[in-house]
Amino acid sequence: MRNKILTGAAFAAALSGLIGLEGMELVAYKDIVGVPTICSGTTRGVKMSDTKTAEQCWTIAASEYREYEKTVIDNIKVPINKNQQASLTYFCVNVGKYGCAGSTTFREFNAGNPEKGCRALRMWNKGTINGKKVVIKGLDNRRKAEETLCLKPL
Numbered sequence: 001m002r003n004k005i006l007t008g009a010a011f012a013a014a015l016s017g018l019i020g021l022e023g024m025e026l027v028a029y030k031d032i033v034g035v036p037t038i039c040s041g042t043t044r045g046v047k048m049s050d051t052k053t054a055e056q057c058w059t060i061a062a063s064e065y066r067e068y069e070k071t072v073i074d075n076i077k078v079p080i081n082k083n084q085q086a087s088l089t090y091f092c093v094n095v096g097k098y099g100c101a102g103s104t105t106f107r108e109f110n111a112g113n114p115e116k117g118c119r120a121l122r123m124w125n126k127g128t129i130n131g132k133k134v135v136i137k138g139l140d141n142r143r144k145a146e147e148t149l150c151l152k153p154l
Helices: 008-022 054-075 082-095 097-101 104-110 114-123 137-151
Strands: 025-030 036-039 126-129 132-135
Touching (some): 008 082, 008 137, 036 054, 082 097, 082 114, 082 137, 114 137
Antiparallel strands (some): 126 132
């Protein structure tokens, strides 16, 4: 069985979940590690003078979700359920295509160990501040939420 993109209510729920994890900021700000960010965690091409409407933020979030969902579908070679797919997509939106594709999480899923893969999400709770890797409370909370969703049966 090949994993497929989420549609309809499943996609709407996943997108709402992503925005719930990220929040929505209509004015660009610097995140905790100093990266210009807007909407629901968007960093690509953001300048500190940027502003968006809520509608623009939803559109950007949907586009980014689809982009990273494709990374999950292309790199997870075993069947996964919708909760796992949404959780892994949230993870990829946050850490990027290459970070998630090369992660222990993806390796464990592909080795047939989905529970270990879900639990490995928690390894990604740090950021670099002043040249040091430190646990960031918001990332730790996010990874706990992703893990919980990932382990939740349908």
